[in-house]
Amino acid sequence: MKITLFEQAPYRYLADDFETNNESVCSTSYSHTTRDGVYSSMRDFLDELMLGARAGFDGLAVTEHGQSSYDMMPNPDLVASALAYMTESEGLEVAIFPMGRSLGKAREPVRVAEEYAMIDVMSGGRLVAGFPIGLHYDASINNGVPPIEIRPRFDENLELLLRAWTDPEPFPWNGRFSQYPQVNIWPRPMQPQPPVWITGIGNPRTMQMCLERNFGFNYLSWFGAKLTGKRIFDRFWEVADQVGVPRNPYRLGFAQTIAVAETDERAEREYAAHLEYGFRKGLGSIPPEKLGLPGGIDIRGVQALLKDPGDFGLYAQMRHATFAELVDAGVVICGSPATVRDQVMEFCTEYGIGNLHAMLGFGSLPRDLVMKNIQLFAEEVAPHLRGLWHDSEHVHHWWPERLGGVPTAVTAGASATEGMPPEGVLTARSAPRAAVPAGAVR
Amino acid sequence: MTTDLAAPVISEEAISVWDGRLTMRIKVAGAGAPLLYLHPAAGLRWDPFLSHLAESFTVYAPEFPGTSVGDPYAIHAVDDLPDVVLVYEELVRKLGLHNAVLVGQSFGGMLAAELAATFPGLTDRLVLLDPIGLWREDAPVASWMSTPPEQLPALLFHDPTSEAARTLLAMPEDPEMARAATAGMVWAFGCTGKFAWPIPDRGLRKRLHRITASTLIVWGEHDRLVPPTYAQDFHALVADSRVEIIAGSGHVPQVENFPATVRVVDEFLRRGRAVTR
Numbered sequence: 239m240k241i242t243l244f245e246q247a248p249y250r251y252l253a254d255d256f257e258t259n260n261e262s263v264c265s266t267s268y269s270h271t272t273r274d275g276v277y278s279s280m281r282d283f284l285d286e287l288m289l290g291a292r293a294g295f296d297g298l299a300v301t302e303h304g305q306s307s308y309d310m311m312p313n314p315d316l317v318a319s320a321l322a323y324m325t326e327s328e329g330l331e332v333a334i335f336p337m338g339r340s341l342g343k344a345r346e347p348v349r350v351a352e353e354y355a356m357i358d359v360m361s362g363g364r365l366v367a368g369f370p371i372g373l374h375y376d377a378s379i380n381n382g383v384p385p386i387e388i389r390p391r392f393d394e395n396l397e398l399l400l401r402a403w404t405d406p407e408p409f410p411w412n413g414r415f416s417q418y419p420q421v422n423i424w425p426r427p428m429q430p431q432p433p434v435w436i437t438g439i440g441n442p443r444t445m446q447m448c449l450e451r452n453f454g455f456n457y458l459s460w461f462g463a464k465l466t467g468k469r470i471f472d473r474f475w476e477v478a479d480q481v482g483v484p485r486n487p488y489r490l491g492f493a494q495t496i497a498v499a500e501t502d503e504r505a506e507r508e509y510a511a512h513l514e515y516g517f518r519k520g521l522g523s524i525p526p527e528k529l530g531l532p533g534g535i536d537i538r539g540v541q542a543l544l545k546d547p548g549d550f551g552l553y554a555q556m557r558h559a560t561f562a563e564l565v566d567a568g569v570v571i572c573g574s575p576a577t578v579r580d581q582v583m584e585f586c587t588e589y590g591i592g593n594l595h596a597m598l599g600f601g602s603l604p605r606d607l608v609m610k611n612i613q614l615f616a617e618e619v620a621p622h623l624r625g626l627w628h629d630s631e632h633v634h635h636w637w638p639e640r641l642g643g644v645p646t647a648v649t650a651g652a653s654a655t656e657g658m659p660p661e662g663v664l665t666a667r668s669a670p671r672a673a674v675p676a677g678a679v680r
Numbered sequence: 681m682t683t684d685l686a687a688p689v690i691s692e693e694a695i696s697v698w699d700g701r702l703t704m705r706i707k708v709a710g711a712g713a714p715l716l717y718l719h720p721a722a723g724l725r726w727d728p729f730l731s732h733l734a735e736s737f738t739v740y741a742p743e744f745p746g747t748s749v750g751d752p753y754a755i756h757a758v759d760d761l762p763d764v765v766l767v768y769e770e771l772v773r774k775l776g777l778h779n780a781v782l783v784g785q786s787f788g789g790m791l792a793a794e795l796a797a798t799f800p801g802l803t804d805r806l807v808l809l810d811p812i813g814l815w816r817e818d819a820p821v822a823s824w825m826s827t828p829p830e831q832l833p834a835l836l837f838h839d840p841t842s843e844a845a846r847t848l849l850a851m852p853e854d855p856e857m858a859r860a861a862t863a864g865m866v867w868a869f870g871c872t873g874k875f876a877w878p879i880p881d882r883g884l885r886k887r888l889h890r891i892t893a894s895t896l897i898v899w900g901e902h903d904r905l906v907p908p909t910y911a912q913d914f915h916a917l918v919a920d921s922r923v924e925i926i927a928g929s930g931h932v933p934q935v936e937n938f939p940a941t942v943r944v945v946d947e948f949l950r951r952g953r954a955v956t957r
Contacts, residue, residue: 382877384873384874387874526828527829532867533825533869533870540867541860544862
């Protein structure tokens with residue numbers, strides 16, 4: 239199993255009662271901050287990620303969230319590029335995994351292709367390229383994209399980006415959302431094609447696209463894996479069966495918040511308040527109307543969610559969730575190394591997960607405790623998990639070759655947009671050819 | 681004037697437009713000269729106002745692309761507002777409507793104004809009910825799409841507890857039908873929002889001067905979604921126009937103050953000119 243250190247960059251010093259007095263964490267007045275607080279939140283975050291690289295994690299993962307206090311990360315590629323150079327100069331064999339630039343949000347898709355290509359070159363071919371479709375408040379409120387255009391924009395931008403990476407010749411692009419007389423990015427990625435991962439929270443259409451097109455699928459389980467895991471992962475593998483691809487655990491990534499200390503009791507004492515901060519002043523304070531804007535969720539998806547909101551797990555209670563509730567729902571796994579590894583091992587085994595994104599910094603957790611969490615996890619937990627799928631017949635096709643992966647090419651398949659006519663964004667204007675030129679296919 | 685709320689016989693038509701890529705569905709009722717009604721962002725809902733109009737006109741009420749039951753992905757056939765305006769002009773021709781009265785509410789008001797500005801020959805009588813389409817820094821239009829559902833009634837109505845408001849917002853009792861209706865309304869917001877998000881201003885201000893139709897601008901006195909100050913902007917930009925402010929009403933005057941609204945609309949349609957000459 240591949241294990242990444244996953245962190246967001248929250249502002250760590252919000253007032254205790256923030257969530258009762260503020261509408262959301264994505265419309266937060268900047269007057270809540272101090273200059274020192276912002277600096278240390280960012281500096282500690284970077285130092286912690288570098289500790290993860292030195293401690294032997296397989297990858298470093300970050301996400302994109304504009305205009306938000308729970309993840310001060312308008313462009314994860316800035317952080318990823320710093321990590322790419324730092325780790326390269328220290329000779330650390332670790333994947334750089336922005337999860338990453340949202341293509342439903344991006345209005346400059348060529349720039350996304352360029353940034354990722356830069357990171358791949360700077361890291362010597364260690365980029366794993368994540369693409370969330372687009373969080374509604376981020377794509378639509380922060381970047382003005384009509385919600386109903388998020389998915390069509392994602393589809394078009396992804397085709398453009400894949401071609402910009404792999405077509406050796408300059409080409410014009412006549413898209414619905416962007417037009418370029420010439421696309422000819424320098425540099426191209428070092429890898430023939432960096433592994434592509436899509437982030438999702440349960441939409442079967444997104445799963446189908448990933449499985450048909452040979453993308454990895456990252457499930458970011460903020461909602462409580464004990465409540466949602468079985469639903470989501472069973473659904474994923476059922477779609478895999480329908481598509482007709484093997485149940486290869488390496489195509490599935492799973493993010494889990496984890497807190498390790500010497501004993502269960504000490505873990506609760508040290509981490510509980512910071513975990514509560516992380517979720518009350520994080521996902522719990524993103525109101526539903528910011529997560530689901532009209533048009534952003536397919537009409538049948540809305541109807542399904544109204545009937546059964548189970549995919550959202552503990553979300554409705556999260557603004558005031560207690561530590562015990564977070565643990566019971568599986569939003570967090572907190573305890574001694576033995577407790578944590580047993581739970582994680584059981585979960586990953588049961589659901590066929592081949593990539594664990596361990597979120598070891600969260601909320602207000604101070605630097606020294608994050609460092610401790612990372613160190614303990616790396617020494618006492620990770621070694622027990624890493625061999626999980628070694629004896630299986632499966633090969634990791636969604637990981638850079640330099641880091642032991644056996645990447646395979648992106649293939650044609652379903653788009654992210656339900657009901658797009660065949661003459662829609664994917665084929666009408668530029669009729670992009672197969673994403674990977676023959677010479678690049680292994 | 682009648683306030684009899686009994687709905688007339690409503691028939692449905694389907695017209696293929698846009699080189700066969702779109703099938704527009706139209707509800708038709710009444711008799712007499714043609715009247716084209718363009719619905720608001722939440723979709724078409726046949727209400728007493730339409731029934732009233734159908735007593736004097738043949739009312740044609742098309743459903744916006746993507747908002748028809750069973751055809752949600754029609755929205756992908758239109759990319760931008762000029763596409764939509766051309767689709768509606770084509771629809772008017774294919775329906776064979778000559779000089780139809782054009783009435784639009786809110787989002788439909790913007791669309792009606794766009795149609796009348798782009799094709800001045802399409803109508804000589806235009807009624808705009810609390811239209812969107814303009815933007816003022818000092819009185820921003822509220823974002824109905826990002827308003828929490830429980831706060832929408834207070835945004836739409838002066839008195840959200842009134843019977844008229846509650847009737848309009850009522851959902852079917854059957855849970856499955858209620859979910860379908862809610863999902864349909866959310867999707868309708870999404871479809872229309874394609875042409876109004878993030879700021880409901882696609883440049884109409886530049887085009888309003890092209891409108892030659894006599895225009896009645898009706899506004900709820902307490903409209904919190906599009907403040908009544910916008911009535912004066914429309915009036916200043918449309919040459920032959922008149923403003924009627926409806927007391928005791930928010931964003932939907934034909935629902936919240938039906939008698940006053942139909943009184944000014946009827947009078948305008950009888951007289952045929954906004955400004956007495």
